[in-house]
Each structure stands twice: as C-alpha cells, then as structure tokens.
Amino acid sequence: MVHNFNAGPGILPQAVLEQAARAILNIDDTGLSILEIGHRTPLFEGILHKAVSLVKELMNLDADHEVLFLHGGASTQFMQVPMNLLNTNETAAYIDNGIWGSKAIKEAKLFGNVDVVASSADKNHTYITKTFSVPHNAKYLHYTTNNTVEGTQWQHIPESNGVSLVADMSSDIFSRELNFNAFDLIYAGAQKNMGAAGVNLLVVNKNILGKVDRKLPTIMDYRNHIANGSMLNTPPVFAIYVSMLTLQWLKDLGGVKVMEAINDEKASFFYDTLDSLPQFTGPVAREDRSKMNAVFVMKDPGLEKLFIDYCKSLNLYGIKGHRSVGGFRVSLYNALPLSSVQVVCDAMKAFASQHG
Known part of the structure; x- marks a missing residue:
C-alpha cells in the first residue's frame, strides 16, 4: 500500500479518485467523458452549481459572500487581489510568515503601497508573529493561514483593526471550523485539501469590489466573474468536478x-x-x-x-x-x-x- 504525504498536489479521498476515474470514461451514463463535455451544458452547469452550493454550506457563508472557481491557482491571486482592491495611492497591510506571504507582498507592491506589519523572517519563519498593529487606514490586511513550506499555522484569526481581512487558505481550507464570514476575501488553490490542481477557490464579499480607480482587464475583474457565474471564459471543468466530489465527500463525512x-x-x-x-x-x-x-x-x-x-x-x-x-x-x-x-x-x- 502507498502512503501519500505529498504537500501538493496532495492526497485525494479514494472514493473521489474512483468516481473521477469512472467519469473520465463515462459521466452519468452519457457515454461522454467529463473531459469532453461542453461547459455550458446542463450537465456541467449542475456540477458547478453543486460545487458552489457545497462551499456556501460547508463555510456557512452569508448572502454577501460570493463563491468563484477561477483559473490560475493561488499565485495568480497574489496580484489579482491588490489589482481589484488597492488603489495606487493606498496602503495594504501584509503579514510575512513565509515564502507565500513574501511572494504576495512582492506582487502587491506593483499596485499600491505595502506595509509589512509583521514578519517572522528573523527566525527563518519558524513561528507566527502575534503582536503587531494594523493602521486603521489600511485597505486590507493579508495573511497566509497555513505555511506549507515552513510548517507554521495561525491558530486564531488575527485582529485586523476593523479593516478588511484577506486570507490565503490554500493549504488548510476546510480543515477546521472558522468564522469564514469574518473574511472579506479568501482564496485557495484546490490541490491540497479540496481537489485537483488547476482551479482556485475564491470567496469574496461583493461589497468590497468596484472601489479602485484603475481600469481592470475584463478577465481580472472579480465582478465580471460573479456576473458570469465563474463562466466568463471556459472554466477548468475536470478540476471543478473533482472539487465538487471532494466537497461532497467532506459533507458526507460530517x-x-x-x-x-x-x-x-x-x-x-x-x-x-x-x-x-x-x-x-x-x-x-x-x-x-x-x-x-x-x-x-x-x-x-x-x-x-x-x-x-x-x-x-x-x-x-x-x-x-x-x-x-x-x-x-x-x-x-x-x-x-x-x-x-x-x-x-x-x-x-x-x-x-x-x-x-
């Protein structure tokens, strides 16, 4: 027997693998593969709707939070978040607790000012910085909930001083109970806890959008993805299907x-x-x-x-x-x-x- 401890893409439930494997040959007795169905067919629209509904249910989201399944993985969000939320003359607060936080900071500096309010670099990111101050005029506070490389994890939601809270939850999404409504934006690559590589989950409070001065490329504007129900362009069909199966497995587990x-x-x-x-x-x-x-x-x-x-x-x-x-x-x-x-x-x- 093989035991899979890979950090990502990581292990998937056996039941999900078996169902996905069958769907590659024949999904729902259609005679078609999940890899070749049209994304605007009722079959896939049902899959996507179910995936979105499962996220909302498992996270107990309120009506202000929208759920998107996007291309690009979490790394794309390092720049898409500040592009959508941060004006050039504004400042965003960031916490640097490891490699992924550092990468997010680098990308955010392309769109506005960045105040690194806490860093654990002094001890090679072997701890979580818990004492810091967030400026009240910061546009948002960004942090990584779990640091895959360094092996650290936030055990509580940090105090954001009333500013919007943004979190990269790529490696611990759906692993524990949190007040997910406390976050204005959450993103997570699927390939660790909720599916296969190729899709990124985004949960966003729609009330924080549309407040930047810059013109956004059509495909980078979260509002366009919301308006088109994650089908602004061809979505990663198979990756979303595997995510739906994984989310259903989690629900069935309890x-x-x-x-x-x-x-x-x-x-x-x-x-x-x-x-x-x-x-x-x-x-x-x-x-x-x-x-x-x-x-x-x-x-x-x-x-x-x-x-x-x-x-x-x-x-x-x-x-x-x-x-x-x-x-x-x-x-x-x-x-x-x-x-x-x-x-x-x-x-x-x-x-x-x-x-x-």
Whole structure:
C-alpha cells in the first residue's frame, strides 16, 4: 500500500479518485467523458452549481459572500487581489510568515503601497508573529493561514483593526471550523485539501469590489466573474468536478467540524511521536505547529538521506522537505487517513531504534 504525504498536489479521498476515474470514461451514463463535455451544458452547469452550493454550506457563508472557481491557482491571486482592491495611492497591510506571504507582498507592491506589519523572517519563519498593529487606514490586511513550506499555522484569526481581512487558505481550507464570514476575501488553490490542481477557490464579499480607480482587464475583474457565474471564459471543468466530489465527500463525512476533530487526532499522534524521539526535532514553535504540514529534521543531518530511502522502501511518498528548508515534511491533509500517520510514525520509531 502507498502512503501519500505529498504537500501538493496532495492526497485525494479514494472514493473521489474512483468516481473521477469512472467519469473520465463515462459521466452519468452519457457515454461522454467529463473531459469532453461542453461547459455550458446542463450537465456541467449542475456540477458547478453543486460545487458552489457545497462551499456556501460547508463555510456557512452569508448572502454577501460570493463563491468563484477561477483559473490560475493561488499565485495568480497574489496580484489579482491588490489589482481589484488597492488603489495606487493606498496602503495594504501584509503579514510575512513565509515564502507565500513574501511572494504576495512582492506582487502587491506593483499596485499600491505595502506595509509589512509583521514578519517572522528573523527566525527563518519558524513561528507566527502575534503582536503587531494594523493602521486603521489600511485597505486590507493579508495573511497566509497555513505555511506549507515552513510548517507554521495561525491558530486564531488575527485582529485586523476593523479593516478588511484577506486570507490565503490554500493549504488548510476546510480543515477546521472558522468564522469564514469574518473574511472579506479568501482564496485557495484546490490541490491540497479540496481537489485537483488547476482551479482556485475564491470567496469574496461583493461589497468590497468596484472601489479602485484603475481600469481592470475584463478577465481580472472579480465582478465580471460573479456576473458570469465563474463562466466568463471556459472554466477548468475536470478540476471543478473533482472539487465538487471532494466537497461532497467532506459533507458526507460530517462537515468541517468532524474533519477538524479527525485532523486534531492525526496531528497530535504525529507530534507526540516526533517529540518522543531524540533523533528527530521540529524547528517550529510548538504553539504554532501546523496541523497540515509537519516539518522536522534529524539531529544528525548525515542520516537524512538514509531515512528518505527507508521511507521509500516502505512506500511512504512525499516525505522530503521543501528544497528551501530541507529536512522532512509530512502533510496531513483532510484525505490522509490516520492509518497512514500511524505507518510513518512506526517508521520513525523503527529508524530511531536502528540509529540510536
């Protein structure tokens, strides 16, 4: 059996994979593949409508929040957010807690002023900066809820001093209960917790749109996507279909509340094991550890390649850490079963006993 700890694209529920595989050959007994149906057919319109409805239900969104499925992934939103929300003479507040926050800051500077109100760069982003002040005249506060590379996660919604709150939730969307209505804009690439690569979820409070002076390219204006129901141009049909299946799987499981309890159990099991083994260590401050991406290293770096090879021999995939930080990373996304966490923990214990 293969155990998939890849950070993204990440593991999908087995039931979703099986249903998607069948749809590639024949969706809903039409004799057509999901890859070849028209996006303006009743069949796909029903799929898209169901995906949007599931997002609204799972996030308990109010009537002011619109749901879009867009091209480009989360990285496109680094520039599309400030393009739609920030005038050239205005300032947006950003929190820099890792690689993705840094990339978002770089893009935002192309459209207006950026005030980096907090940064954890002084300790290589191994903690979450919790004490900071947001200027009351900031257009919005942007932060990344979970840092996939560095292995840190916000355990609460930061105080935004009354300004609009914008969040990149790419790697922990639908993993825990939050007041999603507290955010004026949320974006998330689907390929970690809610589907396959190729589509980006956007949840936006429509009341914050249409307030910039610049002329926006048609396809970059969120209002046009809302008016056209995510079909301003040909949408990523298959990726949206897989997202719909994944969201339905989550609903059938019991929703976000049940998923959070499962994720808490997986994370506790893993970190308890990590902390019990002196051969391994986690660089992240304990209170800021991610429940989605557990990052750790070996106290003897010379053993790291041996551990990677050992994991491969056990069919444990995706254990190697991001190239920018090294070490190891175990991604604990929604679809990862507890049994896989138990297997990797057993592997760590066995390896530690052999190299004590």
